[in-house]
Amino acid sequence: MIFKTFSGVLISLVIILVFVSPPPQTQLGEISRIFYFHVPAAWVCVLAFFVSLINSIGYLKNRAYIYDLRAVSAARLGFLFSVLALISGSFFARYTWGSFWNWDPRETSILVLLLIYGAYFALRSAVDIEERKATLSAVYSILSFATVPFLVFLVPWVFPSLHPKDSIINSQFKFQIPFPRLILFLFSLLGFSLIFIWMHRMEISIFKLIRRKEEGYFGQV
């Protein structure tokens, strides 16, 4: 209860402040406000991926259905947030550099993550039996995780940025971001994370209720 209220209030404050607060970040204009939403969304995306992975490993170790539930729920939210990150990033790119899509390394990485999630859900929908579904999804999570380190190094190398993009702005922000704006950004980051956690827990509770109704054939949930 407190958690929900706190995150709700926090995020509302953040949203208001983002629009009301002092002038935009750089000479880029109003569009740069999107930074307060875009980066946290991308961050949640990565967070969700890790939550999903850890729960996948948990399922393989313990075979308790709750782990699979947590993993899928995290994957769904991760998918949602990566779509948000991608769209917000595209708008930023459109108004800053002219086109929606630029094969910028960061955007491409999010796209790959989206593909991984898509494959994950395709796999799940292709398997009927619950245990099999959970096991195979968990295995796939682990395999896709193994591929990520390779991508992290390769993607920036393949798609070099021709124009100053996120990284430069980011490093500027990191080192030079004025204190009040840094605080706002960090609060936004926190707010997004809290929303993720809240949605995740809510989805799990809903599933638990549904399972209980169906007389949990997986035993203890």
Place this chain on the structure above:
Amino acid sequence: MGTKSSTWIEQALSIFQKDIKSELRTRYALNAIVMFAVVTLAVVGFSVGQFSLSPKVSSSLFWVVIFFSSMSGLAQVFIKEEEAKTVNLLKLVASPSNIFLGKFFFNWALLLFLEIIIVPLFILLLGLNLENFWLFICVLVLGSLGLVCATTIIAAMVSKAHIKGALFAVLSFPILLPLLIVCIDGTYLSIQGKSFSEGVSDLKVLVSFSVVMLILSLLLFDLVWKE
């Protein structure tokens, strides 16, 4: 009474040989994979026509053809067992790791065979000039190794699911992305005639990718195989 012998190598090898024998007699996967590659190549050839392609484009196209041909044929090794209902037989007598290794070597052999056919055709059709031939061969062999390391376990996963064909490609692509990127680059380098030492970093990535995927597959295959 039979005499006990053999190590896991011998056992994995027996599965490999059985699959080769089977394949030579039925040719399911072989036909699929070769015909697909040839047809795709023809499509590319016709669409490109007289235009000469830049090295970057040729290398990319080559690996696109290899990727999709693999997707059409590499899952067969498990799917045919499911369809013929010989899976249970295999499960009963052989250990999962041996099964994986046998199938893995089979897939690698299949892919290499495909490449022996496709590479000359590709060179002819698109007028490729492989300045550094040996670099290309290394990229080809190691790239195929990596591809098979990653996709064999996915093939096992797909064999028990519905919509097998499309699912295999959808699952494999994100995992193979780093591999494809590096292979395209290595091929590009070999077309450009760059020296071997310049290509070595690509080869290193291919080897590490193969090793990581192979180890992971061996660890996880048990879980995929058992019910």
Place this chain on the structure above:
Amino acid sequence: MSKYFGARKVFKGLNFSVTEHQSLVITGKNGSGKTTLLKILSGLISPSNGEVVFNSNGDLLKREEVKRILSLVAPDLNLYEELSALENLKFLSRVQGIMFENEELKTRIEKVGLKKREDDLVSFFSSGMKQRLKYAFALMNDPKILLLDEPSSNLDKEGISYLENVIYEQKKRGILILATNHKDEIRYGDQIVDLD
């Protein structure tokens, strides 16, 4: 022991044991789970709850050890159609790490009534011949535990008398577990488990 496929219950609360020189017959309507139970016993599927325990003179055997002494004949356990009878047996023994002489394998093929057919591809066999070859495979290692699912399917009169011989021999050697629909096959069992 119980087994569920997802939400579908196959059976629940199953509990029984078999000792050496005993035979067990599993009966039940179609779809009652006889095949599933046999698959669990042979290690092809895991149970949802409970376990299968193999006890040899007080020592608990691990699955890998059990694999060597257990054999199964079942309708959905086919041999490779694109290989010959001899090639099938050769491969199946090699893959278990056991080497047989060709002559030895030929004798076993003859024993099931497939004399002179060892080099023919299994795809040319009739269903009765395929069933007999399955027996040749199952009995290759003189298994201590033999599991049979619908053992008389596709067999002619000769085949059935061969089957009776197999059952007799197996009881002498070890344990026999048989799943069947046929009323008259129930008499083969010292113990009966009815899944209905």
